[in-house]
Amino acid sequence: MTMTELLTDDIRSHIGRSGPPARVTVTRVDIQKYSAATGQTRQAFLDGDEAPPLFHFNLGLPVLPLDQLRPDGLADDPLIPELPLKRIMAGTCETTFHRPIRAGDELVVTRWLDDIYEKQGGSGPLIFVVLGLKIETAGGEPVLDELISRIAR
Amino acid sequence: MTEYTNIEIGDQLTPRSFETTIVQLFMYNAAVWNPHRIHFDLDYAKNEEGYAGIVNDGPLQGDWMTQIVVDWMGESARLKSFKYSNRQASYLGDRLQAVGTVVGKDDETRQVTLSLAIRNANGDDIAPAEAIVEFS
Numbered sequence: 001m002t003m004t005e006l007l008t009d010d011i012r013s014h015i016g017r018s019g020p021p022a023r024v025t026v027t028r029v030d031i032q033k034y035s036a037a038t039g040q041t042r043q044a045f046l047d048g049d050e051a052p053p054l055f056h057f058n059l060g061l062p063v064l065p066l067d068q069l070r071p072d073g074l075a076d077d078p079l080i081p082e083l084p085l086k087r088i089m090a091g092t093c094e095t096t097f098h099r100p101i102r103a104g105d106e107l108v109v110t111r112w113l114d115d116i117y118e119k120q121g122g123s124g125p126l127i128f129v130v131l132g133l134k135i136e137t138a139g140g141e142p143v144l145d146e147l148i149s150r151i152a153r
Numbered sequence: 154m155t156e157y158t159n160i161e162i163g164d165q166l167t168p169r170s171f172e173t174t175i176v177q178l179f180m181y182n183a184a185v186w187n188p189h190r191i192h193f194d195l196d197y198a199k200n201e202e203g204y205a206g207i208v209n210d211g212p213l214q215g216d217w218m219t220q221i222v223v224d225w226m227g228e229s230a231r232l233k234s235f236k237y238s239n240r241q242a243s244y245l246g247d248r249l250q251a252v253g254t255v256v257g258k259d260d261e262t263r264q265v266t267l268s269l270a271i272r273n274a275n276g277d278d279i280a281p282a283e284a285i286v287e288f289s
Contacts, residue, residue: 037183053219053232054219074188094236
């Protein structure tokens, strides 16, 4: 199989597209639940004053009704075009932190499709989907930037 | 708490052991609103996606590594960046350890680079990571 067969021009045309920014209010109890579930030890995290570094995972994704979920439980990501490979695995995640997230923060979360490319893996072709994430406060103060990749096989 | 001046390349962070329970995976996936069935439905994880068991969330393992960094650096330093890769799946109840080592130190920026990993019971680093911590 050549390296150009899987990714069509139509799939590539989605690269660079952004979703609408999501506004999220972070509550103390959101942070407390995350901190309890992950086994945090720092008191400010357990009390919900400040969020642990990776608290923002999935923050700003739309909360969809049950009948819009796929059989695997997940919702389709409107940023990711339909791919010829269906099994999705977590890849790499790289985050640059500017300031912690705190209880009561009003955040603006922007996501975009940063890249799609394919590679030949040991057991067949892989498609790498790279999503960008930018979180700012409603006042425009930078909070964090992230690139997260998912691998379809 | 770690004093910047005392940090040396090769210093080991205090490792921490982690072993998920089904209750923890339920709570984590509820907290991050992740309904992917590989994290709570054994039949589905095995028969539909070909996993050996209920799969631990990759970002949960990432979080564990940030926890040993936060414990090591103390309250006066800040985590500037963190990067991790999911190389191999781990499963509900696996005996895992978060480990880390100081690999770089820059006196001009007072930034320290850490090499981290989630290590399984076979000694494989299933999720390598790197963190940069800035000291005040």
